[in-house]
Amino acid sequence: MASRDPVPISSSLDGVMRSLRGPTRQAVGGLFGRWNEAVGDQVAQHVKPVKLDGGVLVVEVDDPAWATQVKFLSVMITERLQTVANVAVERIEVRVERRGARGARLT
Numbered sequence: 001m002a003s004r005d006p007v008p009i010s011s012s013l014d015g016v017m018r019s020l021r022g023p024t025r026q027a028v029g030g031l032f033g034r035w036n037e038a039v040g041d042q043v044a045q046h047v048k049p050v051k052l053d054g055g056v057l058v059v060e061v062d063d064p065a066w067a068t069q070v071k072f073l074s075v076m077i078t079e080r081l082q083t084v085a086n087v088a089v090e091r092i093e094v095r096v097e098r099r100g101a102r103g104a105r106l107t
Helices: 009-019 025-033 035-039 041-046 064-085
Strands: 047-053 056-061 091-096
Touching (some): 025 047, 035 041, 035 047, 035 064, 041 047, 041 064, 056 064, 064 091
Parallel strands (some): 056 091
16 A cells, blocks of 8 residues: 655655656756856856756747857857756757847746
């Protein structure tokens, strides 16, 4: 008979992530929690991590010029994420932030 004792939510989440073959809770926390440290303040002001899925990091940039910059910096970013946050990223997918009709950022 299965135990009816409460299970910590962190254990439940770890089990779900393993079953989905997704990144660990620690990897996601390290990526989002140490993003500024990994990429530097200047890049972090314009580039935000959105999702980590199967080794693919999706980032959002605030200007199309930063999309190009991220492509040039992708090797450095992936190396720094491995070193600083212990997160393995195979590829970076870049999205440009959508803006409203008058150029204001959508929230």
